[in-house]
Amino acid sequence: MKSIDCRELLRLVEIVSDSKAILIGRSFTIDGFAQRLVRVVTHAHSDHVLGLKDSIMYSNYIVATPATHELLYTLGYIGGANYRRLYEFKKIEMNYYEKREFDDETIILLPTTHILGSAQVLIDTDGYRIGYTSDFKLGDNTVYIKQPDILVIEATYGHPVYRRRFKHDVPDLLIDLINEGFKRYGRVVIYGYHGKLQEVMRIIREKGVEEPFILTKKIYAITQIAEKYGWRIGNYYLSTSREAKEIICSKQKHIFFDHMVKAKYRRIDGSVLNIVLSGHEYNEPVKKIDEYTWLAALSDHADFDELIEYIENSQPRIIVVDGSREGYPHIFAQELRRLGWNAVVLPFKRNG
Ligand SMILES: [Zn+2]
Structure with a gap:
């Protein structure tokens, strides 16, 4: 099994604080704009559709589930006629468990419980398996990404005070x-x-x-x-x-x-x-x-116990907590480390 040091980790996964783009491997930018071959939209919530028009202009492919593509359209995220024409040309509808290859990297979208059309992402790059949960809660649809080398996870309710016992x-x-x-x-x-x-x-x-x-x-x-x-x-x-x-x-x-x-x-x-x-x-x-x-x-997000339950079922080697979106990424990473997991927050905290 290959070891992953800090430099290798950052080569495989980056999260950009301004654009909130989650960059995985060489080809993929997920849920935010970056100059990459493939833009993935995990679901049609506004904080995951950021920079979509720029992606429609720049990326060669816009990947989402068929339901998410329809929601993007209906909710007005695509823009005017020029964007729509390009988007129609570039959009790739991927069903759950379908596998696609882009530039020697593969991507699979996996089911999850969040909103209609929501997906998790599993990418294989240079022999590393990298998963991204995106927003989720545990439920009938949520599958665990099993034993990835790196798991990128949300932390909306990553603080132990957020437990919904009811x-x-x-x-x-x-x-x-x-x-x-x-x-x-x-x-x-x-x-x-x-x-x-x-x-x-x-x-x-x-x-x-x-x-x-x-x-x-x-x-x-x-x-x-x-x-x-x-x-x-x-x-x-x-x-x-x-x-x-x-x-x-x-x-x-x-x-x-x-x-x-x-x-x-x-x-x-x-x-x-x-x-x-x-x-x-x-x-x-x-x-x-x-x-x-x-x-x-009625929440769309995992509470603290569900986040931990996901990690325990997934057994990732390294956990990257998404620190670009709302929530408690630093507290969650601290709790994970206390439980013995190898966890970091990306993007790294800036000084000052
Ligand atoms: Zn969401």
């Missing part, structure tokens, strides 16, 4: 809230971010709630993409459609979904129950905000 209770409590809202007002409004809203729709259906969903335009378009890729949602209508208007007029029980930015304009006049989906709640699974509004703690 995380498995949230779906049932959410359903209780919805049923309470139906009973009192006949109407529930759920606020959240794109992607998470569709995850909640899926949970609600899995729990047997079959009442209609009414969706604003962009949420409707993303829900159609989710269904196309196998998520079972059903019985949903565009808010401007005749069906939606009939449901509202006839006072039929329903759930209205809206984007998080609209939550501050929510109705607190006794006509609806509002549920706001928050990833940042650690004390209680659901929390009352006012007489008509509840916060539900």
Whole structure:
């Protein structure tokens, strides 16, 4: 087995603080712009789509799962007609477990639980296997990248205070809230971010709630993409459609979904129950905000225990903690070293 010293490590993996690009091997820049042959987008969240237009201009290939490509388009990340033409020409749709080779390096995208289309990345370069989890939480889809030479991992909740002991209770409590809202007002409004809203729709259906969903335009378009890729949602209508208007007029029980930015304009006049989906709640699974509004703690990210569980199942030789994005990379790396792992944060801390 080849040893990896510091110089070798930096030759294999670099993270750039300004662009947040994760550079692996010679060919790949992931989730940020750099002058590389291949730009990979792990998922369609804004902090992973950075510099995409520059990548469309510079890189020869734009790699993502088919669902992520559709979301990039629908969420407006591609830009105007000139960018779109180039992007259509350069985009590579990769299904999970499919292998591709670029300039003697291979890449595989692996499933994960985060948002629709999310992927982990496994790259083989010069005989080294290098994995990148990107954003994830443990769940049905998340596979462990087994025994990589280097594992690049996120650290959003990399601090031991972030443990959600109640995380498995949230779906049932959410359903209780919805049923309470139906009973009192006949109407529930759920606020959240794109992607998470569709995850909640899926949970609600899995729990047997079959009442209609009414969706604003962009949420409707993303829900159609989710269904196309196998998520079972059903019985949903565009808010401007005749069906939606009939449901509202006839006072039929329903759930209205809206984007998080609209939550501050929510109705607190006794006509609806509002549920706001928050990833940042650690004390209680659901929390009352006012007489008509509840916060539900539904996160897209691994908590501290899940990050450690991933590492234990993965058994990487070296761990690189992504220090370019939000979270607690330095505390997480310190905890990992305390547990006996070989862990560093990239980019290295600047002096001053
Ligand atoms: Zn994300």
